Amino acid sequence: MSAPAAPTATWSSAAVTGDGTTLGSRSRRRWRAARWLVGGVAAMLLAVVALALLRPAGSLVAYDPENTRPDGSQALAHVLERQGVEIEHVTHVADAVEAAAAGTTLLVVPAPYMLPEQVTALSAVDADVVLAGADDGLLRAATGDQVQRSSWASAPPSATEPGCDLPAAVAAGPSMLEAGLEATSPAVTTCWSSPDGSAVLAAVEQGGRQVVAVDDPAFLRNDDVLTEGNAALALHLLGRQDRLVWLVPDPADSTVAGDQTAEPEPEAVLPAWFGAALWWAVLVALVVAVWRGRRLGRLVTERLPVVVPSAESARGRARLYRRARSRGHAAAGLRASTAQAVAHRLGLARSAHPDAVVDAVVRASGRDPHEVADLIYGPPPADDAALSELARRLDTLESEVHRP
Structure with a gap:
């Protein structure tokens, strides 16, 4: 057996x-x-x-011809393409100026962040121009100061007749678009005028080209293109020529005609107070650095008011372990101390494997390997009596181990 x-x-x-x-x-x-x-x-x-x-495949930008959302203009773009109009969608002013040649229509959707150089470049193109929701600077530049924004815009309580002979307005008929344009010259044709003198549409003939400004860009949107005569107005204005350049300006665009990589001068895009604020921030940073620097210096050693002996520290930690009934941590500390002490005596490294420590202790003390392993790497004690017994046995084992 x-x-x-x-x-x-x-x-x-x-x-x-x-x-x-x-x-x-x-x-x-x-x-x-x-x-x-x-x-x-x-x-x-x-x-x-x-x-x-x-994410939807189309664009999310308002008035974009590829945007299918309510604020987009894909429906109008598709109808224009079915009627034979070639649409070139651009997002940079330089591309729009280059593409807007004579015999072309240039559409500029609302763009509140254009640089003065970009406004000048767009105003000088040879193509017919349609401005939808343009700001006052672009309006004045494109119409030669003949059209400006009114002090306030108003929407008619009901659909009103155009009141002009412009073909696009006549085809559109009654409209409920907001009126916010004001003509400063008798050469301007205004349509859908309100009692206060503001108009929805203003058209100017300049050097063989037509500049048409529509205050309310809603006639381009997917959700409003079928309201009253908006579709007819959009198709007549944008379908006059066989080619349409659709400019949806990128807010970060800074290009101008003939320069695709031109960067704006800092003073052109920064507010006037930025320089003063920057220098003030630098001055405050320097003052704070000097103030904080005065608090620094070389390290100064001070005598401790009370010297605590190591034995008292050990007893204090032992009382904390006892109060928390943390016998496992106390036993682990005792075992780690014994393992480190015997390993040092036997010439083993602190990172030595437990098997190597047990074998070395067995050779030095002659004890059973399982007994040594249970003492140094065994389970935590179950009660205070077992913890005391473990401490006694570890002390005995440590006293038996001497240098080989």
């Missing part, structure tokens, strides 16, 4: 580090602490990916 198998040692899986933890327990604790952060980051990444995949 064969002899029973020796019990398998269980101490080789991890080493005591002094606080009762192992590599595995540390990893699990760190994972428990970080899993919510990792989960949150993963959820954010999944949300970004989902938004990227679910």
Whole structure:
């Protein structure tokens, strides 16, 4: 009959580090602490990916001919293309100026962030120009100061007749667009004028080209193009020529005619007070640096008011362990101290594997390897009596180990 198998040692899986933890327990604790952060980051990444995949194929920019949303203009663009109008969609002023040759219509949708150089370049094109919701600067420049924005805009309570002989307005008929344009010259044709003198549309003939300004750009939108005569007005204004340049300006665009990479001068895009504010911020930063710097100096050593002996510190920590009933941490500290002491005596490194420590102690003391392993790497004691017994046995083991 064969002899029973020796019990398998269980101490080789991890080493005591002094606080009762192992590599595995540390990893699990760190994972428990970080899993919510990792989960949150993963959820954010999944949300970004989902938004990227679910994003509509068309544009999201207002008045864009590829935008299918209510504020887009894809419906009008498709109808114009079916009527044979070639549409060139651009987002840079330089591209629009280059493409807007004679025999072409240039449409400029609302653009509140144009530079003065861009306004001048757009006003000098040879193409017919349609301005939808333009600001006062572009209106004045494109019409030669003959049209300006009124002090206030008003929407008619009901659809009104155009009251002019412009073909596009006559074809559109009654309209409910807002009126906010004011003519400063009798050469300007105004349509859908309100009692206060403001008009919805103003047209000017300049050097063989026509400049038409419409105060309310809603006639271009998908959700309003079928309201009253908006569709007829848009098709007549934008379909006069076989080619339409549709400019939807990029807010970050700074290009002008003939220069695709021109950068605006800093003073052209920064407010007038920016320079003074910048120098004031630099001065405040210097004052703060000097003020804080005066508080710094070389390190000064001071005598402690009370000197605490190491024995009292040890007893204080022991009382804290006892109050918290943290026998595992107390036992781990004792075992780690013994393991470090015997390893040092036997010439082992602090990072030595537990098996190597046990083998060296067995050779030095002659004890049973399972007994040594249970003393240094065993389970935590169950009560205070077991903790006291463990401390006594560790002290005895340490006294038995001498340098080889």
